[in-house]
Amino acid sequence: MFMKDLLKQCSINENNFGSCVGGMDWISTDNSGENVSYCPSNEMAIATVFEASENDYEHIVSKATSAFEEWRKVPAPIRGDLVREMGNALRDKKEVLGSLVSLEMGKIKEEGYGEVQEMIDIADFAVGQSRMLYGKTMHSERPNHRMYEQWHPLGPIGVISAFNFPVAVWAWNAFIAAIAGDVVIWKPSSSTPLTAVAVQHICNDVLERQGYTGIFNLIIGKGSTIGEKMLSDKRLPLISFTGSTLMGRRVAEVVSKRFGKTILELGGNNAILVDETADLDLATPAIVFGAVGTAGQRCTSTRRVISHNSISDTLTDRLLNAYGQVNIGDPLEKGTLMGPLVNQGAVESYLSAIEKVKSAGGEILCGGKIIKGDGYFVEPTIAKVENHWDIVQEETFAPILYLMEYDHLSKAIDMHNNVPQGLSSSLFTTNVQNAELFLSSVGSDCGIANINIGTSGAEIGGAFGGEKETGGGRESGSDSWKQYMRRQTNTINWSDYLPLAQGIKFDIN
Secondary structure: OHHHHHHHHOOOOOOOOOEEEOOOEEEOOOOOOEEEEEOOOOOOEEEEEEOOOHHHHHHHHHHHHHHHHHHOOOOHHHHHHHHHHHHHHHHHOHHHHHHHHHHHHOOOHHHHHHHHHHHHHHHHHHHHHOOOOOOOEEEOOOOOEEEEEEEEEOOOEEEEOOOOOOOHHHHHHHHHHHHOOOOEEEEOOOOOHHHHHHHHHHHHHHHHHHOOOOOEEEOOOOHHHHHHHHHHOOOOOEEEEEOOHHHHHHHHHHHHHOOOEEEEEOOOOEEEEEOOOOOHHHHHHHHHHHHHHHHHOOOOOEEEEEEEOOOHHHHHHHHHHHHOOOOEOOOOOOOOOEOOOOOHHHHHHHHHHHHHHHHHOOEEEEOOOEOOOOOOOEOOEEEEOOOOOHHHHOOOOOOEEEEEEEOOHHHHHHHHHOOOEEOEEEEEOOOHHHHHHHHOOOOOOOOEEEEOOOOOOOOOOOEEOOEEOOOOOOEEOOOHHHHHEEEEEEEEEOOOOOOOHHHOOOOOO
């Protein structure tokens, strides 16, 4: 009964189809396959949506392209008003949408609410940014000339999102793109189509009230079909992709061949360093939340802890004690701290990683097993390992935490950086010199580096993204808006003669 009531509150019923042109135009194709959404807590089917056909894809992109032609003419502050209304609508739906995230994806309710709050926060940020799409004014070397730059809308933006943040990452892109004058075509993860349908209903209500159509568009389908069409489509000048490094390579290759742009948010192998001066009362809960939160399925999840050998035993004891207090179960139940993995494939990856750790000579300190019964539940795991092992160099999307030791901070930083990924990092210390070293050019090589906070739970105000095999993309705050626009340099000659740059003389009669 709860599930049916929740779906009803999210406007999900038998009349909802797989894809939509923003503005109530749902497509009813039913011969291109079905996408069944399963609850990872009990493996039961929640609901089914139809997948889009190639004709549906063409219809949506064509409509979105037409909408862009008009939307880009709308003044940016007015575009911001639409996003403001989206934020207000999400405030009204925060509890029900957050619960749906928990039901379909498996993260605990507090995290589901937090994800919707992140959407609200980025909406507020985007509203302000809509009045600050600034360009620079430069001094010309030629007399009576004025130089400046301005930013113009880029076009229809393709957003391909992942299951672990089924709605927030869309908002990072969609709201910033909207105030930039772009329209968005969203292909969500096949594991979480219902949250996307719910968000699209919210979009449709706001668009209808404001008199717009085609700004936010949804298309549900397989990556091998719809996703590939998006990558190759020259009408989409930018593809924002969140997913694995392996798939990210494919995205970069295909889009770059047509000279398109990409925002890539790929793998993370995030580490927390704990030095001999660290406040372990701060470090311990940060590590546990980073490793156990979302069942280790965040791109910013803490995968590795590198601690000074003088405090490593104490820290290990604290972590083992804390892990014993982690309540695992139904993510919608109060008091649950860790829900299930998303599907059976994730469980198999978890078990495979455990076996590889054992084969390499690692010591499993706790966990390492599946939890029998309904749902894709596993035990959060702590293991002692060596940083250079192949399995430690990989990102396993599961609650597995690797412990290592060091004797000098420079060695710890080398260990930290010596992985292919470069997303998020942290150092716990009360030594200001150690903190500054970690944040310096010879310190962490990640896109995010923190002191005395964990690797996960980034605020929307900063640019989010990483280096190396994390892809180099940046989303959310700071000046990430520039990726959704094209820069144009303008020079105006208001004199009555034609001096050339660099003092070049080119006289003709």
